[in-house]
Amino acid sequence: MxxxxxxxxxxxxxxxxxxxxxxxxxxxxxxxxxxxxxxxxxxxxxxxxxxxxxxxxxxxxxxxxxxxxxxxxxxxxxxxxxxxxxxxxxxxxxxxxxxxxxxxxxxxxxxxxxxxxxxxxxxxxxxxxxxxxxxxxxxxxxxxxxxxxxxxxxxxxxxxxxxxxxxxxxxYPILNELFDNVETTNEVKNTFSFVGGMTAIRGITEILDAIDYVKQPCQIAFAGEFSPLVFKQLSTAHKNFQNVDYLGQLNRVEVKNLLKTSLAGLVLYAPVPNHIDAQPNKLFEYMSAGIAVIGSNFPLWKDIIEAYSCGICVNPEDPKQIAEAINYLRDHPELAKEMGLKGRNAVINTFxxxxxxxxxxxxxxxxx
Structure with missing residues (x-):
């Protein structure tokens, strides 16, 4: 029974x-x-x-x-x-x-x-x-x-x-949920995406500040819901928010389509106790989608991102470092693609x- x-x-x-x-x-x-x-x-x-x-x-x-x-x-x-x-x-x-x-x-x-x-x-x-x-x-x-x-x-x-x-x-992510190996365009990818709940301790303000130092053309995409309402009001009032492609809450197919057109995923959580020892779902979802990662430089995260050569780790509280990583991958799209493939292989084999x-x-x- x-x-x-x-x-x-x-x-x-x-x-x-x-x-x-x-x-x-x-x-x-x-x-x-x-x-x-x-x-x-x-x-x-x-x-x-x-x-x-x-x-x-x-x-x-x-x-x-x-x-x-x-x-x-x-x-x-x-x-x-x-x-x-x-x-x-x-x-x-x-x-x-x-x-x-x-x-x-x-x-x-x-x-x-x-x-x-x-x-x-x-x-x-x-x-x-x-x-x-x-x-x-x-x-x-x-x-x-x-x-x-x-x-x-x-x-x-x-x-x-x-x-x-x-x-x-x-x-860890479902193996093929967010991955699509069919190339539909030869267009150069300049989008850097943040997917998930948007709160003060998830680096949203620092990403907005980093836009001051980001080379153009480049697009920052936010996909998710703000919390609480006061943080949404502060973020949308930021001088650089007009330069962000704010997509709101996406379903899983829409997330897949966004990541397919992205050069890298952003997971820049603040160094608070609950983050330092965490394994954020978004880190592995970016890897599963086959795109490079720009992540916080916590020891546990570095052990994954650097060990598998699938992205760049930065100080999540330093907008200039965030921008430097974005600019570097923007200027080296083939390297970003290689990082994405290595992250994808790590998911296939382990995560x-x-x-x-x-x-x-x-x-x-x-x-x-």
Missing amino acids: VKRITHLTSVHKRNDIRIFLKECVSLSNHFDVTLIVADGQGDAKESNIQILDIGKPLSRWNRMTKTSKQMFLKAASLNSDLYHIHDPELIPVGVKLLNQGFKVIFDAHEDLPKQILTKPYLHKMVRKPLALSIAYYEKLSLKKFSGIITSTSTIAAKFRLINNNVANINN NWETEQQKLVSFYNKIL
């Missing part, structure tokens, strides 16, 4: 890349998969996955209280063989399910205590005590879970001190979801 598993998220979108496109879709080849969300878009079935919507919360507080309770009630009613929780605020839901005798996995996408230290909506005086409190709660609660999945080896090492059943499932999904299924079978 096919085992029934249920994924829960009150924060992420139903089509979230890691949760739905990678994990749920991969697992649906082996299990009966349900995804519970809270987005107000209603119930649906997609890619053989049942999506159950408990309704969009009215506020963050409402999401952490009423929505969490609804998540538990809906999840428990399904009587699944295994529950997979994706949001730290749902850890209490996981504890309740454990107390009901169910098996529960927690998926740590980020290191939350480190992430709290840079949350813009939290007062600076509150961040450190809150981060310490959350770290203590994680230690207390997650040791009881049936297993923990992490997205980086650094986060995995942290949780292995809490729970002896931890699997690191890297957020791909096809390898990670095998680890995920094995971890599930071990718990079940």
Whole structure:
């Protein structure tokens, strides 16, 4: 009999890349998969996955209280063989399910205590005590879970001190999702693209500042949503924003088409605690698309970008260095193309979801 598993998220979108496109879709080849969300878009079935919507919360507080309770009630009613929780605020839901005798996995996408230290909506005086409190709660609660999945080896090492059943499932790209080897034009590529959520700690302001030093012709493209609204207002008021091709939120096919026409991808996150030891999904997506990377010069990132000769690392807080890297690749398009091919080969051989999904299924079978 096919085992029934249920994924829960009150924060992420139903089509979230890691949760739905990678994990749920991969697992649906082996299990009966349900995804519970809270987005107000209603119930649906997609890619053989049942999506159950408990309704969009009215506020963050409402999401952490009423929505969490609804998540538990809906999840428990399904009587699944295994529950997979994706949001730290749902850890209490996981504890309740454990107390009901169910098996529960927690998926740590980020290191939350480190992430709290840079949350813009939290007062600076509150961040450190809150981060310490959350770290203590994680230690207390997650040791009881049936297993923990992490997205980086650094986060995995942290949780292995809490729970002896931890699997690191890297957020590597689906091998051919963003790659197109068909050349449709001989036009010279001068576009440098940033794809993803646009926040103050992801280098948007520094990229805008760098435009002062960028040689022309050259195009900077932004694809994604700004957060919070005040940062969007500051960014769009920047003197160089008029020189940016702002595309807004793109679907995956549109992202693929953008990267196909790009010379390089920009991933210039600020040196904050949650970034330095992270493996950003966008880094590997640029590599999977076969384009060069201009990335932050963190040791972990350099170990990848420089070891595979697939891009250039710079100080993400120095607009002149960012511009120098852009100018260099603009002036050396054949080298940029070669870097892109090397990055693509690294994804084919190592950094791909096809390898990670095998680890995920094995971890599930071990718990079940």
